Amino acid sequence: MFRISTLFQLAAASVVVAEVAHDTKPLPSFADVPYGEDERQTLDFYRATDSDDSSKPTPVVFFIHGGGWTYGDKSDVGKTSIERVLAAGISVVSINYRYVSAAREAGATPPVSWPMHDAARALQFVRFHAAAWNIDPDRIALTGTSAGGCTALWLAFHDDLADFTSSDPVARQSTRVYCVAVDSAQTTLDPLQMREWIPNSRYGGHAFGFATGRDDATREQAFADLVAGREQVASWISEYSPFVQATPDDPPVYLYYHDRPAFGRPSADPTHSAEFGVKLQEHLEVLGVPCELVHGGTVDVAHPDTASYLVATLESTEPLPLAFIRNLEAGRRQTVVLYGTSLTHTAEWPHAMQHFFDADWPGRVNLVNASLSGRQSRWGMENLEKRVLVHHPDLVFIEFSINDAATKHGISPDRAIEHLDNMVRRLREQNPAVEIVLQTMNPVFNGDDGKNAADARPRLDHYYAGYRHYARRHHLPLLDHYAAWLRLRARDPAAFEHAMPDGTHPIPEYSRKVTWAGIESMFSRSFDAARTESKR
Known part of the structure; x- marks a missing residue:
């Protein structure tokens, strides 16, 4: 050998x-x-x-x-x-x-x-x-x-x-x-x-x-x-x-x-x-x-x-929320808004993010979870003013693909990106310096709740691909959690299914292990890049 x-x-x-x-x-x-x-x-x-x-x-x-x-x-x-x-x-x-x-x-x-x-x-x-x-x-x-x-x-x-x-x-x-x-x-x-x-x-x-x-x-x-x-x-x-x-x-x-x-x-x-x-x-x-x-x-x-x-x-340098880090390091209070579906609204990872901010910058980050279960990008576009813009955010996380992909909503991949683009443009109209992070979330499968999550979203990977393409074209940070979840599925299928009993929503342990781990890694890279920049 x-x-x-x-x-x-x-x-x-x-x-x-x-x-x-x-x-x-x-x-x-x-x-x-x-x-x-x-x-x-x-x-x-x-x-x-x-x-x-x-x-x-x-x-x-x-x-x-x-x-x-x-x-x-x-x-x-x-x-x-x-x-x-x-x-x-x-x-x-x-x-x-x-x-x-x-x-x-x-x-x-x-x-x-x-x-x-x-x-x-x-x-x-x-x-x-x-x-x-x-x-x-x-x-x-x-x-x-x-x-x-x-x-x-x-x-x-x-x-x-x-x-x-x-x-x-x-x-x-x-x-x-x-x-x-x-x-x-x-x-x-x-x-x-x-x-x-x-x-x-x-x-x-x-x-x-x-x-x-x-x-x-x-x-x-x-x-x-x-x-x-x-x-x-x-x-x-x-x-x-x-x-x-x-x-x-x-x-x-x-x-x-x-x-x-x-x-x-x-x-x-x-x-x-x-x-x-x-x-x-x-x-x-x-x-x-x-x-x-x-x-x-x-x-x-x-x-x-x-x-x-x-x-x-x-x-090309990886797009990262560097201004957010610089402002925190300079002692400026920042507002972070999370905008998406139940994968954000009821998930564990936003709590992990709050603990992370409280530990490193106590009192400096106003974290707002503006997400709502069952919603999709059409709702996101229509409610952007009263749920996001009203907070005048410095950093926004967006994810709607999981529900855009559900056939019952009648939103095509192209229309989903049109909705996303509308939200991005309006955020930048309010604050040209706002930083926007796009997220692809977990895969789905037909779990034990009888809702057949995978059958309801036959083209989910196309919707996630649209976010990747948009992020590259507009040089936005992208957290590709989907790829991380696929690696877990390939490495340990039993753990993957255990992580999502209903086939859609990760349990708290895996929301932290997979989704939050990717977000925390992005923040870590941002800290390193900002500190390197400050030494020049």
Whole structure:
């Protein structure tokens, strides 16, 4: 069994110190670090240019090379791109992985499962060593080219692959990421979709074991065999096609293609056609996942390449309620208003917040719980004046998605965001300096009260995705409790159900353990950021 202590033995014995020559790429800080037992299961780690062991943890760009899962190497990470990323204070990981040919020889099915799950394992390995490498495990971005980009999208979209029951600490690490940016990626591995989008498609048969070789004739035969045998491998296609794996809770996406979309006509390069990007962007827009697409015909380009997008996204500072903290530290009294549903009105976490304020700033915080059980964003908009604005708040927490999603209210995801935007605008009209924190709350299931909470909210994740999208677009703090509750469900299903006997409302213990823990963590980050700022 591969031992994680290998890393530390390597670090002590054969660290390669990064040096930048004028005509070469930077050298890795750690080279050929094994994350598995196979000789192809290695990675290189490049420490950010301005990073040292005592500095703030850096974001990470995680690169997966292309080559159709049949060739290529981690050294393919581009010289110009890596220098730009490192200079921006972002570290880089570049991985090797086992090829589909090795999977075929070993009898693994489907062959593409090896390179894709190798990438997942490497990501978990990096996250496990976040402290040792001084990297931020919550700000990891995936990138890759061609097949490497396909793997990156699959990994970004797939449900968390962490195995919380494993005795292996690496396997218990999350595979969720901050964002993903890919170049010339295949966004589906379904041959019928590919043929519909790009009539002269010929790529993908080898991923499911239908052929060997890289010449066009072999690829075309493999593709024909894949089409003919599609029903036999349909479950594999569903599992390993990024398009199928996409859901509303996925991270923001950037897609880059060199050519223009063919719009249903044969493509000069069907394996890397911009049509892959057009169709995925359309799909993600329906799901509410932010997606930026750049191709040969794009005008008004915000980010001209993957490196530009990654630097801009990872460099952006997390929006936090810093003015609230500064004012408290300066001795100014502040008013906080909580606005939402029963998940706020009758929950335990507002009491925990009051105790928190009383302990650190006794008498300085006026906390108002203006929420009401059973209400939704239409009510929130209509009652904003008398329940919120009348208090002239300095900080407002908003959550209405849980009830907006209930079909009986007839509020679509788009209309819910219109209501939210109305509230945000009116709050800012009263006080341009007001700070607003959006919250996604817990998932629901059909509990023991007979109300069938999940059946009543079939698209709850779409409403939560709308809050995420709005928060990013308007640079508002977002507390994504939904993701934290999903981690609890994956790690301990019994505890998850115990936490919400009725399938909707957390008991006090878990309201504190999960929801309040996320809020307290945000305040902690805010304190640290405000204090760092004051020392400058």
